[in-house]
Amino acid sequence: MTELPAPTEAAGFWEARYRDSDRVWSGRPNALLVDEVTGLTPGTALDLGCGEGADAVWLASQGWRVTGVDISPTALERAARHAADAQVDDRTAWERHELGRTFPEGTFDLVNAQYLQSPVHLDQQTVLRRAAAAVAEHGTLLIVMHAGWPSWQTRPPFEAVFPTLDSVPAALALPEDGWAVRTARTVRRTSVSPDGEEGFREDHVWRIRRR
Template sequence: MAHGNGTSDGTTIPDHEFWDTFYAEHDQIWSGNPNVVLVRETRGLTPGTALDLGCGEGADTVWLAGQGWRVTAVDVSRVALGRAAGQAAAAGVADRVDWQWHDLAESFPEGSFDLVSAQFLHHPSEIFREKILRRASGAVAPGGVLLIVGHAGFPAWEEHGHEEAHFPTPDEVLAALALAEGEWEVQLSEEHERIQNGPDGQPTTRTDNALKVRRRG
């Protein structure tokens, strides 16, 4: 079953095809720097096992591995995974990363992890995103942390016309996780602004949100 992205003619492209095409259009899409919230919120953690959901070109994975984490890195795009593996090899941390291909709406990595990171893991279907994030919470080991970062809205340069799209608040993400009462503590729930360059190279302010929860050990 394909859970894909719509096109202008109303057809649906499976996620893996959409993202393979997306990454293949350029030699590099993202900045190559780890996400700021991930860096800030994991610096005080003892490195252990980490799961990076939607790893893309691997900047977060490579940074975590460089900090001593053993990382399982997952993406739906084999093009992105190949590129990310090259970045890990160049950084000398390839032996600390297990690259796995998954369509997370259909399959999920096995095991439990001290850190599960979902950075901007949006999905055309909010139902499937909630399902994925609930599975992510189930993969957190006792004493471990789940960190979810997402957009709070479309960027200023993108045309509107997405009235049906909804960007959940941190409180809505927390509610959708349906965490067992008494087994988790919320360590971060916030909206924050950051500067991002638009397609024209001009900086603009974007609002994102973050939720960090810890499973009690």
């Protein structure tokens, strides 16, 4: 695993988040990843902010060779165990990076950037531009972002700026002769509060193909 520079607030925050809980995420792949990637020809994939590895393991089960990246050593250990349990450890590799400061080398047929939104500092624009640069010819960049707080969230826990459907492609400034937007959509899904209040949350999805 790649060694990070000196620890930062973000590194400490995310390691504590994983270390203080037996499991943070469901273990199932993000549904929007499954929707957008199903049907693509498997190749090499980079999963940014892989957490406990659900997306990376699913991709590997579909025939992709996946590099999963996260800031938390605990998350990466769990991801590796998940891959071994799913018998796809021969198609997965794990690297520790603090995105915005370090980034994996090479290019990939798929770069998956799901919910790179953080309550602690993350240079999101730099990360997404480096993600685009890591897409191989005829490869795919998949970005999913929350479009706002859940409908039941009357008191947001921290200040956040949410993207519009137009703002992410504009910030990436990808040349039209080199890239084609295949998907740009907003998806509403059911969201339930910790107290059981039912509501919804909206996500933006961009699937962009390099020519």
